[in-house]
Amino acid sequence: MKKFFIILLMFVIVVISLLVFQNERMASRLKPPLDEPYLTDIEVSRVREIYRVQTTLGNQVWPGFGDLHIPVLLYNDRYYFIFTEGKPSLLWKPVSRNNDQEITYYRNLVKNPQAFAVKIGDQWAGSFGTLKKANKSYYLGIRSQLPPVLKNLFPYQLATLSDDFYVAAIIHEMFHAFQAEQFPGKFRKAGYVYNVINKYPYHDESIIQLWNKEGEMLARALESSDKKEIVACLSQFIKIREKRRQKLTPELIELEKRIEWLEGLAKYAEMKAYELAAGQGRGTGMINYKKGLPYWQQEIGRLKKLGEVSMGDDFRFYLSGMAQARLLDKLKLDWKKEVMKNDVFLEDIIINYLSKLN
Structure with a gap:
């Protein structure tokens, strides 16, 4: 038995040594600049x-x-x-x-x-x-x-x-x-909000917990195929969001809305395009698209801990915006023209939809 563990230990050491050698060699190969004057x-x-x-x-x-x-x-x-x-x-x-x-x-x-x-x-x-x-x-x-x-x-x-x-x-x-x-005006204003992003309280524990609850509601709604459950989750999402927003200044609330519009919609577009391409099978150059959004499952899962996503980063807004957009699709709403209006954002369309149900 002792001999077995010695052999196993030696094998592990050899594997780790090879891995370190390979990774260091790869890192060294990547250090010189990529300066080819043409594309292959x-x-x-x-x-x-x-x-x-x-x-x-x-x-x-x-x-x-x-x-x-x-x-x-x-x-x-x-x-x-x-x-x-x-x-x-x-x-x-x-x-x-x-x-x-x-x-x-x-x-x-x-x-x-x-x-x-x-x-x-x-x-x-x-x-x-x-x-x-x-x-x-x-x-x-x-x-x-x-x-x-x-x-x-x-x-x-x-x-x-x-x-x-x-x-x-x-x-x-x-x-x-x-x-x-x-949509140049709305795009330009979305860029301006990054001037105040350093003021955002990413490390406030109470805000983190409320963000997590918002994300849980979005994740649960995305997982559901029942319209009533989706509506109930979105209602809770809005209530939790309103409670959390009491801790923010108007400029930080605007920051959230505009980054969800800017980056959340772009995240939605990348995922939607991939889904559609996967439905067609292989693309030119024999690029193989896989069904089931294989590269985004981890991101969708991170909604449940949305407040802890990339502390000090704006990536949580990518995910919360993307989730709202996909949920508007699930509700089969004609929302895309509306969200491009100057003072309309994803959550506004959700709030308006919920108000009509009550």
Whole structure:
């Protein structure tokens, strides 16, 4: 028995040593800048699939979303690459190295890359890193937050985005460009609220507990197929939210509403687009979409601890906004045009719906 445990211990040591070696080698390989001056054929193929999803399924995601040409702006550590119907300006150089000549794109030097909507000339583009860049940032970002021992053991494979999720992630940013292009005033005001986000009381225990209760109601409603139960959960959600809001200033209440509109709807769009694509099966480039929202189940589960989501971060508003939007779908309401009006937000439509039932 003692010999067995010695052999087992030696095996564990060897496995851990190999894992540490592999992870350190991968981290070293990711440190040099990604500065290729062109996209590979595979990367261009992914963009083709992104546009296929947006143009063929976009109007089912949101009225008009599939009709609008939205530039896609990708970036690595040195270059921007933009896919657009016309050359943005003289500063952008055409890239013709790829074999795929059906999609034209242009290159420029990176200035301040970000995953969001970015205005290029007079157009709003959905901006995101290349898949290599996104995976590099994700992996190195996680490693930087882990203790030394865990950092060396954290496998690269757990911090990589798959092709199908990558498509949905860029749809998210394209939806931001859609918001900016079609509803500029509301989009602009949503950006302003980030000026006060540092005032938000993320660490207030009473607020955390009430956020958790709100999230529990949203999660229970999403899990239910019974309309009466959904309505009852939403009624409780609103009552708890009103109680919690007594602890907030008007500017912080506005912050919640506007980020739920901005990021909650973009989260809704990415999930809805993926669901629709999964219903079709494989996309171009043999991208395989999986049914059942495989990448979002953990996020949906986090609704039950909504107050504890990413302390000091705004991600709880992504989830609470997304949940409200999906519940409005479940209630089969015609809500999407209404929520784009200047002073109307997701919770307003829910409150109005509940008031009509009473």
